[in-house]
Amino acid sequence: MKNVYSQTEKINDYTIRLFASDKGLVKLEMFPESNKVSSGEVEKYKSEASVSSEKILNEAFRQITEYFNAKRHKFDLPIDITGTPFQMGVWQALRSIPYGKVVSYGMIAEYIGNPKAVRAVGMANNKNPIAIIIPCHRVLGKDGHLTGFGSGMDVKQKLLELEGHQVNSMKIMGVHSWAQSIG
Numbered sequence: 001m002k003n004v005y006s007q008t009e010k011i012n013d014y015t016i017r018l019f020a021s022d023k024g025l026v027k028l029e030m031f032p033e034s035n036k037v038s039s040g041e042v043e044k045y046k047s048e049a050s051v052s053s054e055k056i057l058n059e060a061f062r063q064i065t066e067y068f069n070a071k072r073h074k075f076d077l078p079i080d081i082t083g084t085p086f087q088m089g090v091w092q093a094l095r096s097i098p099y100g101k102v103v104s105y106g107m108i109a110e111y112i113g114n115p116k117a118v119r120a121v122g123m124a125n126n127k128n129p130i131a132i133i134i135p136c137h138r139v140l141g142k143d144g145h146l147t148g149f150g151s152g153m154d155v156k157q158k159l160l161e162l163e164g165h166q167v168n169s170m171k172i173m174g175v176h177s178w179a180q181s182i183g
Contacts (some may be wrong), residue, residue, distance in 0.1 A: 002026075002080070005058045012068045014155075018060050020053040020150075021103065023080030025060055028130040030151045064132065070162065073099035083127065090124035100163045105140045124143045126150070127150045132159070 005024050008017040019027040024145060029111060066072035083091065089112050097103055105125070109117045128136045137159045141147045146167065149156035157167050 003050070003148075004051075005053045005057065007054075007061070009061050011061070011065050014068075015059070016064060018057050020060070021080045022050055022052040024056060025133060026080050026081035026129050028133060029118075030112040030131065030155065032152065032155060048118050062131075067132065068162070077133060078132060079133065083124070086120060086126040087127060089135050090121055091128060094136055094139070095124070095133050096126065097135055100158070100165075102138050102140050102144075102165065104140055105147075106142050108139060122147070140165075 001023045002023075003020055004019050005038060006017055008015060008021045010016075013032060015031045017029040017031075018025060060077050063072055063077060067075070081088075081091070093108050093111050105118045105121045106115070108121045108125075109115050112121075114120075125136045125139055126148065128134050128150075131137065132137050137149055137156045139147070146153055146160075148157055151179075162168060
């Protein structure tokens with residue numbers, strides 16, 4: 001089992017708790033300011049970070065702060081996540097969705113070469129351990145409606161609005177233009 005360290009900071013209207021190993025980010029938790037966060041919730045994690053994980057956590061908070069201040073559109077952070085090969089493929093596809101763009105679960109399924117796996121893509125999205133960094137909030141239902149988000153639908157809406165969307169008139173770009181935009 002790897003050693004995992006955590007750090008919690010308030011950024012804008014959110015409390016963000018990050019977890020990192022010496023290799024990269026492991027998990028991100030985000031709570032609207034209205035939710036209380038108990039320090040006891042992270043007892044199983046070591047409280048003092050190693051030098052390498054502390055650098056990772058500090059850089060992650062710097063980049064996330066820039067994102068929330070509309071000064072960062074892409075993250076450049078090491079990640080140390082585990083999942084099934086399918087989940088890892090979905091999460092890699094999510095990382096390629098450009099800032100300010102949205103796609104459907106079906107588009108992700110097509111992109112990873114498994115067009116019938118729409119529900120499985122949704123489940124992989126649900127298991128994404130580092131939302132925002134792996135931008136699962138940019139995935140919508142096929143008709144453009146917002147669908148589930150671990151930190152709540154209001155948070156998903158605010159993230160999409162931060163990226164320039166008007167949620168009441170959300171449009172999904174075509175899968176071909178998305179695939180072309182990521183090269």
